[in-house]
Amino acid sequence: MRTALALSVLCVFAVGAILAIWWTPYPVDTMAIANRFAGPSLAHPLGTDQYGRDLLSMLMVGARTSLGVAAAAIAIGVAFGAPLGLLAAASDGIAGALVMRVNDIIFAFPALIVAVILTTSFGPGAMNAVFAIGVFNIPVFARLTASSARRILALDFIDAARLSGKGKVRIALEHVAPNIAPIILTQATTQFAIAILAEAGLSYVGLGAQPPSVSWGRMLNEAQTLVALAPQLAVWPGLAIAVAVLTVTTLGEALRRRLDPRFQRVRVA
Amino acid sequence: MLTVDALTAHAGRTPLLSGVSLRLGAGERLAIVGASGSGKSLTARASLALPPAGLTYGGRVALDGRDLLTMSEADLAPLRGRDIAMIFQEPATALNPAMRIGTQIEEPLRIHTDLNRTARRERVAALLERTGLRAVGVGPERFPHQLSGGQRQRVAVAIALALSPRLVIADEPTSALDSVSAAVVLDLLVRLTAEEGAGLILITHDLAVARRAERIAVMDAGRVVEEGATAAFLKAPKSEAGQRLVAAARLVLPPHPEVRADAAPHVLSAEGVTVMRGARATVRDASIAIAAGERLALVGGSGSGKTTLMRAVLGLLPRTGTVSVHGTPVVRPDEPRLRQTARLVFQDPATSFNPRHSVRRIVTEPLYRSGLSRREKTRRATAALAAVGLGEDALWRKPHAFSGGQRQRIAIARALIAEPEILVADEAVSALDAAIKADIVRLLDRLTRESGIGLVFIAHDLGLVRLLADRIVVMDDGAIVEEGDVAQIFGSPRHPATRALVAEAEALA
Numbered sequence: 001m002r003t004a005l006a007l008s009v010l011c012v013f014a015v016g017a018i019l020a021i022w023w024t025p026y027p028v029d030t031m032a033i034a035n036r037f038a039g040p041s042l043a044h045p046l047g048t049d050q051y052g053r054d055l056l057s058m059l060m061v062g063a064r065t066s067l068g069v070a071a072a073a074i075a076i077g078v079a080f081g082a083p084l085g086l087l088a089a090a091s092d093g094i095a096g097a098l099v100m101r102v103n104d105i106i107f108a109f110p111a112l113i114v115a116v117i118l119t120t121s122f123g124p125g126a127m128n129a130v131f132a133i134g135v136f137n138i139p140v141f142a143r144l145t146a147s148s149a150r151r152i153l154a155l156d157f158i159d160a161a162r163l164s165g166k167g168k169v170r171i172a173l174e175h176v177a178p179n180i181a182p183i184i185l186t187q188a189t190t191q192f193a194i195a196i197l198a199e200a201g202l203s204y205v206g207l208g209a210q211p212p213s214v215s216w217g218r219m220l221n222e223a224q225t226l227v228a229l230a231p232q233l234a235v236w237p238g239l240a241i242a243v244a245v246l247t248v249t250t251l252g253e254a255l256r257r258r259l260d261p262r263f264q265r266v267r268v269a
Numbered sequence: 270m271l272t273v274d275a276l277t278a279h280a281g282r283t284p285l286l287s288g289v290s291l292r293l294g295a296g297e298r299l300a301i302v303g304a305s306g307s308g309k310s311l312t313a314r315a316s317l318a319l320p321p322a323g324l325t326y327g328g329r330v331a332l333d334g335r336d337l338l339t340m341s342e343a344d345l346a347p348l349r350g351r352d353i354a355m356i357f358q359e360p361a362t363a364l365n366p367a368m369r370i371g372t373q374i375e376e377p378l379r380i381h382t383d384l385n386r387t388a389r390r391e392r393v394a395a396l397l398e399r400t401g402l403r404a405v406g407v408g409p410e411r412f413p414h415q416l417s418g419g420q421r422q423r424v425a426v427a428i429a430l431a432l433s434p435r436l437v438i439a440d441e442p443t444s445a446l447d448s449v450s451a452a453v454v455l456d457l458l459v460r461l462t463a464e465e466g467a468g469l470i471l472i473t474h475d476l477a478v479a480r481r482a483e484r485i486a487v488m489d490a491g492r493v494v495e496e497g498a499t500a501a502f503l504k505a506p507k508s509e510a511g512q513r514l515v516a517a518a519r520l521v522l523p524p525h526p527e528v529r530a531d532a533a534p535h536v537l538s539a540e541g542v543t544v545m546r547g548a549r550a551t552v553r554d555a556s557i558a559i560a561a562g563e564r565l566a567l568v569g570g571s572g573s574g575k576t577t578l579m580r581a582v583l584g585l586l587p588r589t590g591t592v593s594v595h596g597t598p599v600v601r602p603d604e605p606r607l608r609q610t611a612r613l614v615f616q617d618p619a620t621s622f623n624p625r626h627s628v629r630r631i632v633t634e635p636l637y638r639s640g641l642s643r644r645e646k647t648r649r650a651t652a653a654l655a656a657v658g659l660g661e662d663a664l665w666r667k668p669h670a671f672s673g674g675q676r677q678r679i680a681i682a683r684a685l686i687a688e689p690e691i692l693v694a695d696e697a698v699s700a701l702d703a704a705i706k707a708d709i710v711r712l713l714d715r716l717t718r719e720s721g722i723g724l725v726f727i728a729h730d731l732g733l734v735r736l737l738a739d740r741i742v743v744m745d746d747g748a749i750v751e752e753g754d755v756a757q758i759f760g761s762p763r764h765p766a767t768r769a770l771v772a773e774a775e776a777l778a
Contacts, residue, residue, distance in 0.1 A: 156621035157631075159585050160683065163608050164635040178625045 006250040013244055017063035026054035028061050028214055037230050049219075049233055050226055058214050059240055065126060065215035066244070069208070070195035072130045074188055077137025082184060084138070085145025086172050089153060100146065103139035110136070115207045126215070129208035133198045137191055144187050148180040182259035189252030193245045200241050216241050270295045270468060271316060271436055276328035278311050278320070278491075285324070286311055286491045293468050295435065298459070300471040300482035300499070302514060304702050305673070308491040309472045313438045316470065317353055318345055332436070351381045354429035356458070358441035360421035364413040370424045371397075371409020377431045396427040400457060418571070419450025423457060430461055436468040443478060447571045447729040449773045455481060474702045476503070476518040477732075487511040517707035522714045522736055525564060534596055536561050536690045536723055537582070537611055542590035544574075544581045552578045553747045554590075559691055564717055564724045566738035568731065568770060574747040575727045579693050583613055608635075611725075612684035616696035618676035622668040628654075628679055629664040635687040653682040657712060674705030681712065691723040692716070699730065710737060731774035735759060743767045 026044075032052030040047050046055035084103070088096040115132035122128055152158065153176065161171050202208035203217025211218065216237040223233035271293040278286040286308045293299050301309040314320065315330050318337040330337045332352065337345065349355075357363040364373060371393050378389045390409075397403045400423045413421055422442060429437050439458060443451035459481050462469040473479050485502045487495040489510035495502070506512045538558035544551050552574045559565050567575045581588035584602030592599045594610050612635065615621040622631050632653055633646040641649070651661050657678040668676055677697060684692055694713065698706040714737060717724045728734050734741060734755075741758045743751040745766035751758065762768045 156615040156617060157623045159580075159613070160615070160621060161634060162585060162603075163583065163613055164637045164687075165603065165605060165608060166634075166637055175623050179623065 002250060003254040006247045006254070009243065009247045010251065013063055013067065013240075013247070016060045017067050020057075020060035020064045024054070024057035024060050026057045028053055028057050029212055039232075046236055047232060049222070050230065055233070055236055058219060059216070059236060061214040062216040062219055062237060062240065063244075065203075065209050065213065066196055066199050066217070066241070069126055069129050069133070069199040069215075070192055073133035073137060073195045073199075074192050076130070076134030077141045077191060078184065078188060080134075081138040081141025081143075082145045085142040085147075086149055086176065088142065088146040089149035089176075090168050090172060096146075099142065103142050106135060107139040112202070112205075112207075115202050119207045124207055124210050126209040126213065129199055129202045132202065132207075133195050136198075137195070140191060141184065141187065145180060145184060148183050149176050152176050152179050182255075186252060186256045186259060189248055189255055193248040193252065196241065196244050196248065270297075270333060272329070272331045273312070273315065274329040274331070276312065276315055276326065276330060278308070278315070278324055278326050280324050284491065286315075289328070289488075289491070289493050291486055291493065291496070293436070293470065296463070296466045296468055297484070298462070298469045298471070298482040300473060300479035300485045301488060302473055302476065302479045302485055303488035303510065304474060304514075304704055307488040307510075309488045310440055312488065313355075313440055313470055313472050316436070316438055317349055317355055319349075347381065350377045350434070351432045352434055353436045353438065354432070354434040356422075356425050356429050356437065356439040356442045359445050360418050360425060361445070363425055364421055366413050368412075369409060370407075370411050370413060370416070374409070374424065374427050374431055377428060381432055392431065396431060399430075399461060400424070400427045401453075402427070417450065418446050419454055422446060422450070422454045426454065426458055426461065430465060430467075433465050434467055436470070437462050438470045438472070440472045441474070442471070444473070444475065448731060449570055449729075449769060451478075452773045474514075474704075476514055476703065487514065513704050517704040520707045520710060520736060522711070523718075525714075525718070525739060535559060535593075536595060538593045538596075539578075539582045540591045540593075542578060542581055542588050542592070544577050544586055544588050551747050552581060552588075555744070555747075555749045556590075557582070557742060557749065559723050559725055561690060561723055562717065562721045564726070564737055564739045566734040566741045567725060567727045567744065568729065568734055568741060569744035569766065570729065570770070573744040573766075575744050576695055577747075578744070579613070579695065579725065579727060583607065583611060583693065585613075605638075609687060610689060611691040611693055612687065612689040614677075614680050614684050614692060614694045614697045617700050618673050618680060619700075621680050622676070624668060627665055627667060628671075631668065632664075632679065632683045632686055635683060639687075649686055650682070653686040654679070656685055656716070657682045672705075673701055674708060677701060677705075677709050678712065681709075681716070685716070689722065691725060694724065694726040696727055696729070698733065699728070706733075713737065731770055735774070743770070 035048055035052040036050050038044055038048040044054050044056070046059070048054055049058065084099050088099040114135055115129060118128040118132050158171060158175055161175055166174070199208055199215065200217035200220065203215040204221045206221065209215040209218055219237035220234055223237070227234055273289060273291040276286055276289040277284065289308070289312050291299070301312060303309045315326050318330065318340065320326050326338050328338070332348065364370070374393045374396055375389050378384055378392055384392065393409055397407065397409060402420060402423055405420070407416060407420055413424070416424065442458060443454050446454060455478060458469065469482070471478060471482055479485050480499055480503060482499055485497065485499050486493050487508055487510050489508070495506065495508035495511045502511065503515060506515045535558040540556045542555045543553055555578050557578070567579065569575050577586065580586050582592050584607055592607070594606050599607050629647060629650050632650045636646050636649065647664070650664060654661070654663055659675065659678055659682065663679070668679065671679065698709045701709060710733060713724060716722060726737065738755055740754050741752070742749055743758070743764060743766060745764065750764040751762070751767045758767060759771055762771045
């Protein structure tokens, strides 16, 4: 029930974000000062901001940025982290240790610091947020992959495969990857929720999406100076972030319950 | 003392026990035997009113007339441990790894008695003495990980007996132990409960354990199908389940034609094999050779290096020394020649398959790089499954759809499909129930007999070794210490390790 609700909420967010690529109820890059701070109405269901822009349209475009940046960052984390983790698990020698130590070093830099470094080097922008959050996620997935893979690699069927003449790469693809994929998928949802928050945080402090592009974090930032005058401007993006994170976390939990054998019903002899 | 009347157990709507009735007098020893899933553990747990999660009991379990199943948790707590004690199967998980064993033995005394600290310490020391732990230098200051499996189980016995309970329930207390430790623990359990005048319920699938009891109750599919005095039952079991158990324990195989090991050139031989783990040699300068059609048993206590030696010979572990196939040395450990000649069957059927692959994919894995067509591979898989007594319908199912015994058949089919000359079975039956074990042993016997395949089996169960082996190699502490045919090893064992193994095998038989 909760899962179904979370799934439908996420679908609404996703449809809104995708739709915003081509169409929004009102353009978000033109001002209509005469109509600023309008309350909810049929024409503007959520009202307008200090420049008279439609808040619903803003949220849709913001969803595109927030979810897009989060998804891209997780993709980077998995695409680099998982193979590195497999490599580290499969080679017990220097290569594996090296991969994990480099990971530890990256892990020691919070995403915020990485973002500051990237911003000062390349200038601010949504792409830098993607890289900052993505780089931060690589060690997360590398570690998880390595530890899960080591557990699988210790099982007898891996030796059976070795005795059948299969090489390391083949064993990794055929025997290890399918058995750790659920664990990585579950972690990805958790990290996705964290990435949404991270993107909002980076944009809020001005290290992510830059004006005139719209993101939930930027909306919060702009609403901050007007919070006494028009608190609703902060409420909507704040609510969007909270609901998105909650939804993804709920889905992650459901996924974990389904895939984690510890939650599966115990059979008694 | 303990009366079980019309006990039932349900998981949701599924009945797991139906109408189980048992009686146990003070100081009496009862064994509940049966295959896995027959409900023997559930019955025992009912005597502690301790249903596993998601399960409900019905009926009546009374200790001295007081019904345990209707009692509140608060009333039960003082009974558990003080009147009824339990010993679990797995010594590795039954003890708290972060607590000294003295503290763990002392715990029930602290909870249930008002003895002062000194008196409790004295009790603990006495228990360590009586369980023979003191004699082997195990004091209360040790942690569980510093003890062997058998020693840990002796600690569990000490904890169970700390409060002189009136009933001890031991759930497969020895099946996780090697035969030497098993005999020690079992002797101890029987002797100490008798000294204390406590009743003992032994849950087991192994008649060698059950025969220590005065009475045996046989369970099958959630019912008690037979109950009687041990001697009478062993002589003439009445129920079908009982007959199956007794037949499995009395397994007899037709004589195996003698193999002239020295006449024929060895199919697989290893010379001076040493395996290092860190700075320590887990196998030292071991040499072993197997002739065609020969059945060789590799025996020794746990940690003696049997498995390590065979895994190194097969190229799974780095080693020094020479391994030869048909007299020609193998240069690289991953040479196809080596893996085409010898195939490994693993101990634990639960971890030897990728759970996501179909049986067809599992069984045909050794044909990787054989260049055979898909159809030919499937044909061979069907034939290999047929050879181990499984039908074609098994091909498309996943391993979890099979029982432990069936899985071990699949594992053997996987080893057979590439038509090896030697099968290496690493404790291939020790994780199985007695009845299923007998099936697999018969299967191995038939395969070696019919196809002339050589068999190396690693075992700690000497009963099985005597049954199946032509020649025995004994390992102790990483080295091969004795070698000979069955009559030699059992008749005149020379090395102390061999003597210990043989003595325990005689004690259990």
